[in-house]
Amino acid sequence: MKSNILSWLQEGNIIVPALLFSEYRKLNLNEIELVLLLNILTFLEKGHEFPTPEELSARMTISVSDCNEMLRRLIQRGFIEITDEYSNEGIRFEKYSVKPLWEKLVDQFLINNKTNKEMDKKAEET
Template sequence: MEKALFLKWLSEGTISIPHVLFKHYRSIGLQDEECMLLLHVHTFIESGNPFPTPEELSGRMSITPTRCMGMLRGLIQQGLLEIGQYEDHERGMYYEAYSLNPLWEKLLSILSGQEAESDLANKEKEEQSVYTIFEREFGRPLSPMECETLKIWIDQDRHTSPLIISALKEAVMTGKLNFRYIDRILFEWKKNNIQTPEQARTYGEKFRARQNKAAARPAESSGGRNQFSVPVYNWLEQS
């Protein structure tokens, strides 16, 4: 008997319900009873009945058919449920069916909005970190003009925070800690399609390797008698 009952349960199949619905249904204005009604509509659709009657739906809930009809009407007015007309090509006839696409679209808009808010918060946090790092390296608060320059690098020139910090490190390394020099570094990197700190590091290493090689030639031609140090790359002298 138990085995037969279990096999009957299996034959009726299972219904997949997005976890996001349970997590955010209140955010889109659904009450508990309305959410349960939509779940029953979803179950009927998945079971091959795309247009259950109020009587069929209320039979699975503790509400009357009249109450069920009113709730369905309210869900349609809220833009969470719709009734569409579809064509059955095999039978050559049209039929009506519920669609939960408005519900899924509403949930998607909620998630997209949350993701956008999260991205904005992360961006603001990164920008604030850039300002803090600059003030630490300069050993003083940034002037209004310097703050505006940073904002231009981020908002207009579209330099990422990590790349701006890499340019700052380059300026510190060369002993030319000023915004004009850093701006020139970022300009050269953008001109050479440098978009990440890793690419900037590789670009700088290749340049310095060429610079060292070129500086070694005069020493070799003079028999190694002239010893001199190779200057660090001056970005302001780059054409």
């Protein structure tokens, strides 16, 4: 009983900005791409920094080759990037970074804010 709650706890939680769910369509992402990004985030959060297309597609409804192609396109379109890192012992490894996704989301957020302010201003003038 206790051990089950503890292993549930160990699985952990992911924190996602609410804006990602309201704005992904405006960022030209579809639901499959969004879930692929959320899965990369989940792997990163667990310390697995470079999940393979096999690992990602195993939990999704898409094939390995479709997943591979989707990853390639997400990199090309500037949603994720692959960075080179070095361990404390100087060994090189690759990892995904979702920083470009957060940049796009912040851009969208600032555009929304600006539009809202302009609409407020217009409403006041009339």
